[in-house]
Amino acid sequence: MGEIDVAFIQESEFRPKFRTTEVDEIPVINLSVSNPGDTEKIVSEIGSACEKWGFFQVINHGVSVELRRRIEKVAKEFFDQPLEQKKKVKRDELYPMGFYDSEHTKNVRDWKEVFDYLVVDPSFIPASADPDDKELRALTNQWPHYPPEFREVCQEYSREVEKLAFKLLELISLSLGLPADGLSGYFKDQISFCRFNYYPPCPAPHLALGVGRHKDGGALTVLAQDDVGGLEISRRSDGEWIPVKPIPDAFIINIGNCMQVWSNDKYWSAEHRVVVNSQKERFSLPFFFFPSHYAQIKPVDELINDQNPAKYKEFNWGKFFASRNRSDFKRQEIENIQIDHFKVTSQGSE
Ligand SMILES: O=C(O)CCC(=O)C(=O)O
Numbered sequence: 045m046g047e048i049d050v051a052f053i054q055e056s057e058f059r060p061k062f063r064t065t066e067v068d069e070i071p072v073i074n075l076s077v078s079n080p081g082d083t084e085k086i087v088s089e090i091g092s093a094c095e096k097w098g099f100f101q102v103i104n105h106g107v108s109v110e111l112r113r114r115i116e117k118v119a120k121e122f123f124d125q126p127l128e129q130k131k132k133v134k135r136d137e138l139y140p141m142g143f144y145d146s147e148h149t150k151n152v153r154d155w156k157e158v159f160d161y162l163v164v165d166p167s168f169i170p171a172s173a174d175p176d177d178k179e180l181r182a183l184t185n186q187w188p189h190y191p192p193e194f195r196e197v198c199q200e201y202s203r204e205v206e207k208l209a210f211k212l213l214e215l216i217s218l219s220l221g222l223p224a225d226g227l228s229g230y231f232k233d234q235i236s237f238c239r240f241n242y243y244p245p246c247p248a249p250h251l252a253l254g255v256g257r258h259k260d261g262g263a264l265t266v267l268a269q270d271d272v273g274g275l276e277i278s279r280r281s282d283g284e285w286i287p288v289k290p291i292p293d294a295f296i297i298n299i300g301n302c303m304q305v306w307s308n309d310k311y312w313s314a315e316h317r318v319v320v321n322s323q324k325e326r327f328s329l330p331f332f333f334f335p336s337h338y339a340q341i342k343p344v345d346e347l348i349n350d351q352n353p354a355k356y357k358e359f360n361w362g363k364f365f366a367s368r369n370r371s372d373f374k375r376q377e378i379e380n381i382q383i384d385h386f387k388v389t390s391q392g393s394e
């Protein structure tokens with residue numbers, strides 16, 4: 045054991061450390077509102093978490109636990125099938141949604157299998173990353189026949205989590221001093237999608253990663269994880285990798301690139317990664333809350349002034365998305381596009 049394909053092996057500086065020391069925890073925020081003043085408290089806790097970490101967990105979030113059990117069950121039933129069955133809904137250049145087992149993050153293969161589906165079917169995105177190409181393409185979902193209730197459960201889950209995502213968007217807008225609906229206009233034709241991540245046990249967890257270090261591109265991510273653990277986030281203050289402790293039925297929320305830009309760097313889109321283990325399989329389910337393809341992303345006018353000028357030039361979300369997603373299909377020689385490419389000065393990343 046311990047032998048894995050070279051495509052999975054991380055450069056030594058990026059390999060996991062498996063520390064056992066106690067570390068700082070990201071904030072856990074209770075979203076239930078029962079007394080006057082609760083919303084204000086929640087808004088302030090969310091604001092601090094977005095600034096300090098770009099990550100927090102939420103409890104009493106309103107998404108039914110029973111639905112969560114149902115989606116976990118269909119996920120397990122789907123991924124437990126032989127590879128040939130799963131490959132019947134394999135994603136490719138024509139159908140970018142569906143099953144995939146060889147994703148690369150920063151050109152190293154991830155130790156995982158995925159299944160992606162759009163929240164809105166069809167969704168429209170630019171046909172290419174070329175800024176002069178105005179053509180659009182329609183993305184549609186592919187659904188497996190087994191387990192039979194897979195599609196229905198997935199659709200019910202994404203509808204519920206979408207409500208939570210809009211709620212969080214409102215709370216985050218308030219925390220920035222904007223009206224509650226200050227950012228919702230960007231999501232009229234959202235291109236959000238849900239992903240199942242399945243991490244099989246790995247014979248060489250010290251060499252590979254379930255997902256290599258990356259930042260999520262959109263506005264925010266609403267992530268359900270099981271009780272195995274493995275997600276680590278890079279602490280804003282010093283870049284130290286901090287594990288995110290599983291809390292039963294909580295959701296992990298993280299700020300994506302768009303929110304960092306809207307907030308003009310007040311809020312932080314943290315780098316994160318997933319370590320795997322040799323004993324247990326792990327499931328996680330992110331909902332990537334993505335604006336409409338035509339959304340132009342720049343620091344929000346109300347948040348900039350002479351003392352705090354815009355730190356980013358405007359960019360088109362659909363083109364940014366199209367450019368990032370090319371790399372899902374093959375190893376690339378160039379690094380993925382990052383928001384730092386749109387920084388006004390050459391301050392570099394923090
Ligand atoms: O599995 C996880 O906990 C996180 C996965 C992740 O970061 C992603 O899919 O973008």
Ligand SMILES: [Fe+2]
Pocket residue numbers: 258259260316
């Ligand atoms: Fe991520």
